[in-house]
Amino acid sequence: xxxxxxxxxxxxxxxxxxxxxxxxxxxxxxxxxxxxxxxxxxxxxxxxxxxxxxxxxxxxxxxxxxxxxxxxxxxxxxxxxxxxxxxxxxxxxxxxxxxxxxxxxxxxxxxxxxxxxxxxxxxxxxxxxxxxxxxxxxxxxxxxxxxxxxxxxxxxxxxxxxxxxxxxxxxxxxxxxxxxxxxxxxxxxxxxxxxxxxxxxxxxxxxxxxxxxxxxxxxxxxxxxxxxxxxxxxxxxxxxxxxxxxxxxxxxxxxxxxxxxxxxxxxxxxxxxxxxxxxxxxxxxxxxxxxxxxxxxxxxxxxxxxxxxxxxxxxxxxxxxxxxxxxxxxxxxxxxxxxxxxxxxxxxxxxxxxxxxxxxxxxxxxxxxxxxxxxxxxxxxxxxxxxxxxxxxxxxxxxxxxxxxxxxxxxxxxxxxxxxxxxxxxxxxxxxxxxxxxxxxxxxxxxxxxxxxxxxxxxxxxxxxxxxxxxxxxxxxxxxxxxxxxxxxx
Numbered sequence: 355x356x357x358x359x360x361x362x363x364x365x366x367x368x369x370x371x372x373x374x375x376x377x378x379x380x381x382x383x384x385x386x387x388x389x390x391x392x393x394x395x396x397x398x399x400x401x402x403x404x405x406x407x408x409x410x411x412x413x414x415x416x417x418x419x420x421x422x423x424x425x426x427x428x429x430x431x432x433x434x435x436x437x438x439x440x441x442x443x444x445x446x447x448x449x450x451x452x453x454x455x456x457x458x459x460x461x462x463x464x465x466x467x468x469x470x471x472x473x474x475x476x477x478x479x480x481x482x483x484x485x486x487x488x489x490x491x492x493x494x495x496x497x498x499x500x501x502x503x504x505x506x507x508x509x510x511x512x513x514x515x516x517x518x519x520x521x522x523x524x525x526x527x528x529x530x531x532x533x534x535x536x537x538x539x540x541x542x543x544x545x546x547x548x549x550x551x552x553x554x555x556x557x558x559x560x561x562x563x564x565x566x567x568x569x570x571x572x573x574x575x576x577x578x579x580x581x582x583x584x585x586x587x588x589x590x591x592x593x594x595x596x597x598x599x600x601x602x603x604x605x606x607x608x609x610x611x612x613x614x615x616x617x618x619x620x621x622x623x624x625x626x627x628x629x630x631x632x633x634x635x636x637x638x639x640x641x642x643x644x645x646x647x648x649x650x651x652x653x654x655x656x657x658x659x660x661x662x663x664x665x666x667x668x669x670x671x672x673x674x675x676x677x678x679x680x681x682x683x684x685x686x687x688x689x690x691x692x693x694x695x696x697x698x699x700x701x702x703x704x705x706x707x708x709x710x711x712x713x714x715x716x717x718x719x720x721x722x723x724x725x726x727x728x729x730x731x732x733x734x735x736x737x738x739x740x741x742x743x744x745x746x747x748x749x750x751x752x753x754x755x756x757x758x759x760x761x762x763x764x765x766x767x768x769x770x771x772x773x774x775x776x777x778x779x780x781x782x783x784x785x786x787x788x789x790x791x792x793x794x795x796x797x798x799x800x801x802x803x804x805x806x807x808x809x810x811x812x813x814x815x816x817x818x819x820x821x822x823x824x825x826x827x828x829x830x831x832x833x834x835x836x837x838x839x840x841x842x843x844x
Contacts, residue, residue: 356441356807357421365420366399369444372412377402386830387445390430390437391491392779393825398425398439403447407524407532407563413446414561415530417808424528425810426557428468428496430830433696434777435820436503436556440812448498451563456481462521462538463567467498474567484572486513489773494832498562503775504554511593511731512604512640513570515773517553522566525552528559528804538566551799556775557810559803573604573640577650578673580636581657581664582629586610586710588660589633593703593731595660599652605638606731610710612717613683613725613738620686625679629663635730636680683727684738690723691740693749693825695756695779699763700734700772712762713737720751734772743824753821761786778818785817 357365370377378384378401389395399422404410417424423443430437439445454465454474458481463474471492475485488507489495499505501523506515522536535549536542552560583589589608596603609617615631624630639649650666657664667673688694701709710726717724728736737759741752760770760783769787770776776784785793797815801807812818 356423356443356811361420362399362422362443365416365422368416368420369400369402369413372416373402373404373409376404376409385828387427387430387447388438389826389828389830390427390432390435391830392433392435392438392777392820393828394435394438394778394820394823395826395828396438396440396442398442398445401445401447403450405450407451407526410446410448410561410563411526411530411532413444414526414528414808417444418529418806421806422808423811424561424808426498426502426561428499428502429470429491429494429832431491431495431499431832432503432777433698433774434503434771434779435818436775436777436810436813437499438778440778440818443808446561448561448563449496452496454497456483456569458483460538461569461571463569464538465497465565465567467496467501467525467562467565469497471495471497471500478569479572482572483569485519485567485569487516487519497565497567501553501562501565502555502557503773506729506732506734506773508605508607508729510729510734510773511606512602517550519567519569520549520553520565521568523549523552523562524564525560525562528561528806528809533560536566540568554775556777556813558800558813559809561809573642575643575646576604576638576640576673577646578636578638578667578676579653579657579664580626580634580676580679581661582614582626582632582634583661584632586633587707589635590706590710590730591660592635592637593706593733595656596653599656601639601649601652603637603731604640605636607636607680607728608706608730608735609634609636609680609683609727610713610725612714613687613727616686616690616725617679617682620689621682626663626665632662634679636676680727683725687723687725687738687740691742693741693743693752695739695752696774697737697739697756697759697770698728698734698772698774699737699759699768699770700732701763701766701768703730703733705766705768706730706733706735709735709763709766709768713759716755716758720755722748722751722755724755729772732772733768749821757783776814778813779820781814781816781818784814
């Protein structure tokens with residue numbers, strides 16, 4: 355249900371009267387809240403930046419009363435359009451609710467939704483603790499946004515994703531009632547697990563205002579390796595070969611041949627001497643120093659046998675040099691065209707070689723610029739399409755190839771998103787991921803929790819064609835901080 359113009363105007367007046375100065379209708383504020391990292395903009399009628407949970411509840415009750423769409427937002431770092439007000443209405447910006455505290459003995463962090471991930475990680479580190487999920491946007495993204503899309507990152511191969519660290523969520527149903535799903539305890543087997551239902555729901559089933567996160571002990575030592583292989587298939591044996599040796603890398607990253615060639619053209623130097631244009635793995639081990647030393651020996655033995663050439667970092671500075679290869683992949687690609695689509699697909703480990711070969715065929719068959727890199731330790735490979743949107747023929751080829759990729763991923767038993775979510779970008783394909791019973795069940799859950807359809811409408815369930823919209827050439831406040839894919843602060 356969306357209110358008519360008269361209702362929407364009355365709702366805005368009621369919102370301003372109720373919440374006062376946390377409500378803004380200033381043009382600049384509305385503009386900044388109209389787009390996220392996907393860079394498609396849609397106007398809102400108000401931006402609300404609450405400082406208390408009470409204000410969030412009042413906003414939602416008014417939105418239901420007057421039929422006003424509400425889109426919840428943190429830093430706006432979503433790559434899929436999850437945080438844009440595609441149906442207008444009010445943007446609920448939780449960035450001012452950013453406090454957090456850490457209990458060292460219980461090993462938990464209680465954080466408001468607007469807390470910045472890197473900041474809570476740094477405080478945990480000072481206490482000898484560790485919050486492992488590490489999206490590349492961690493310097494500015496918020497924990498609430500991470501919960502909304504079940505964010506991952508490079509350490510997922512060993513430590514898992516956001517869901518694996520959430521013990522409890524507090525917040526509001528779309529209709530404005532306060533709820534808490536789960537508790538701060540390490541175990542909870544009481545009633546339905548609605549906590550996990552909210553995680554990854556992209557703000558369509560409720561508004562999360564506070565998160566209780568479990569922390570682990572900080573690993574005492576790390577070791578970083580970079581290796582080139584004769585071909586992609588050999589490199590992608592690592593997710594199977596390393597566990598057979600008793601190795602569990604904290605990070606296992608893959609860059610295909612096309613991506614490496616792109617990086618070398620961008621930097622003007624080879625990634626590894628004697629291995630120009632070959633696919634690479636970036637591997638990191640962590641743990642107790644003695645354990646890391648033993649594991650490093652086993653890994654070096656495997657690399658000597660399988661890799662064309664390899665390098666191990668002897669210092670933090672050398673580790674930075676190796677990480678620069680992984681960080682450079684995405685910016686190198688951005689130099690090739692004015693549009694870049696990062697598709698975070700995920701397939702079973704044994705299907706990764708087939709997926710990479712399929713992407714190669716797409717590149718050649720459609721005459722496109724497509725590179726693949728990402729988290730091969732858990733099957734979450736990022737397929738990046740570069741094209742110039744003004745070139746209508748190239749844009750159409752990219753659109754067709756993207757559809758073929760999504761179809762193939764589903765055929766391989768995979769998922770069209772591993773960590774970015776659906777948002778607006780993938781609504782064209784998400785229906786193919788589910789059978790009728792699965793889809794109907796999800797719709798029933800949405801309609802039950804959000805009977806008036808006010809919370810983040812237009813996402814997941816409603817088809818949207820991003821190709822028909824021109825991205826804005828504007829930046830968000832955090833974009834000057836952006837640093838590609840650095841997992842560990844040195």
